[in-house]
Amino acid sequence: METYEPAPGRMSVVGRLSGTGGGRSLMLNAHCDTVDVQGMAEPFSGAVRDGKVYGRGSYDMKGSLAACMAAAKALADAGVRLRGDVLVAAVADEEYGSLGTSDLINRVKVEGAIVTEPTALEICLAHKGYLWIEVETTGRAAHGSKFDLGIDSNMKMGHFLARLSLLERELRARKPHPLVGPPSLHAAMLSGGTGLSTYAACSKVQIERRTIPGETEAQAVAEIQAIVDKLAAEDRDFHASVRPFFVRDPFEVAPDAPIVQALDRAVYKVRGKPAAHIGDTPWMDAALLQAAGVETVVCGTAGVGAHADVEWVDLESVVKLAEILAETAVDYCG
Numbered sequence: 001m002e003t004y005e006p007a008p009g010r011m012s013v014v015g016r017l018s019g020t021g022g023g024r025s026l027m028l029n030a031h032c033d034t035v036d037v038q039g040m041a042e043p044f045s046g047a048v049r050d051g052k053v054y055g056r057g058s059y060d061m062k063g064s065l066a067a068c069m070a071a072a073k074a075l076a077d078a079g080v081r082l083r084g085d086v087l088v089a090a091v092a093d094e095e096y097g098s099l100g101t102s103d104l105i106n107r108v109k110v111e112g113a114i115v116t117e118p119t120a121l122e123i124c125l126a127h128k129g130y131l132w133i134e135v136e137t138t139g140r141a142a143h144g145s146k147f148d149l150g151i152d153s154n155m156k157m158g159h160f161l162a163r164l165s166l167l168e169r170e171l172r173a174r175k176p177h178p179l180v181g182p183p184s185l186h187a188a189m190l191s192g193g194t195g196l197s198t199y200a201a202c203s204k205v206q207i208e209r210r211t212i213p214g215e216t217e218a219q220a221v222a223e224i225q226a227i228v229d230k231l232a233a234e235d236r237d238f239h240a241s242v243r244p245f246f247v248r249d250p251f252e253v254a255p256d257a258p259i260v261q262a263l264d265r266a267v268y269k270v271r272g273k274p275a276a277h278i279g280d281t282p283w284m285d286a287a288l289l290q291a292a293g294v295e296t297v298v299c300g301t302a303g304v305g306a307h308a309d310v311e312w313v314d315l316e317s318v319v320k321l322a323e324i325l326a327e328t329a330v331d332y333c334g
């Protein structure tokens with residue numbers, strides 16, 4: 001067992017079932033942090049009712065982590081000798097900064113990875129990325145009575161937002177990605193001005209832009225810069241800057257990648273029917289692994305209530321996932 005502490009108190013734990021050599025290595029990845037428990041009546045009861053385990057993190061995603069561990073234990077108990085290594089990575093901090101997986105990709109080398117975020121045992125081949133961008137309009141502060149001196153940055157921001165809403169509509173009308181749909185954006189946070197009797201000198205909007213596989217940060221920023229440039233050309237008092245400040249790339253893996261095909265065969269064997277190939281909209285650690293050159297796919301348990309007041313995982317799906325992961329490891333690392 002190996003432990004890594006990417007930040008004080010934030011621990012990732014990696015278990016390794018060593019292979020005999022010469023095979024592909026596989027990481028079973030699950031984050032061990034959860035979101036907070038505000039609003040939950042029984043966050044830590046772990047109650048089991050009607051085949052469901054209740055509590056914060058049961059579905060997102062300790063159910064899947066239990067399945068990863070059970071898969072590795074089953075292989076060890078059965079004395080199965082694979083050529084490649086099987087790693088169980090319980091990673092820190094996916095919910096906020098993805099410190100755990102970001103750190104691990106520099107320390108642990110594997111050929112393939114299964115991120116076990118919940119998918120109801122279907123196979124997720126793509127998810128969206130996102131980009132945070134701040135746009136700041138600048139005006140000129142002046143006393144509220146001095147219309148001849150003041151330049152109202154909030155009004156300028158209004159002009160920008162009107163154009164941004166046209167881009168927002170246009171994005172949703174673009175050709176959608178077959179698994180994750182079209183890109184989108186929203187004007188998430190807005191601030192401007194310092195007092196009622198003062199012309200606002202500065203106004204800011206923070207925009208979240210959701211990207212689809214194939215889109216780049218540079219393209220998404222250029223679309224917003226183009227709005228600013230056009231407004232500046234039309235109005236000599238329009239001044240604005242565009243600043244991207246956080247990016248998470250979208251994720252996509254080819255359906256014929258060896259890790260996907262091994263997982264396809266395993267699901268068929270365990271469930272007796274082929275898994276659906278799906279996309280999902282939230283961002284996951286899969287994008288970090290894939291970008292680091294690890295062929296990655298997402299498959300996890302069934303349940304409901306990620307980040308919600310009532311959360312449970314379906315126990316049967318935990319058992320099935322363990323079987324699927326063990327079969328995939330035999331196929332992929334054999």
Ligand SMILES: [Zn+2]
Pocket residue numbers: 031060061094117
């Ligand atoms: Zn999660």
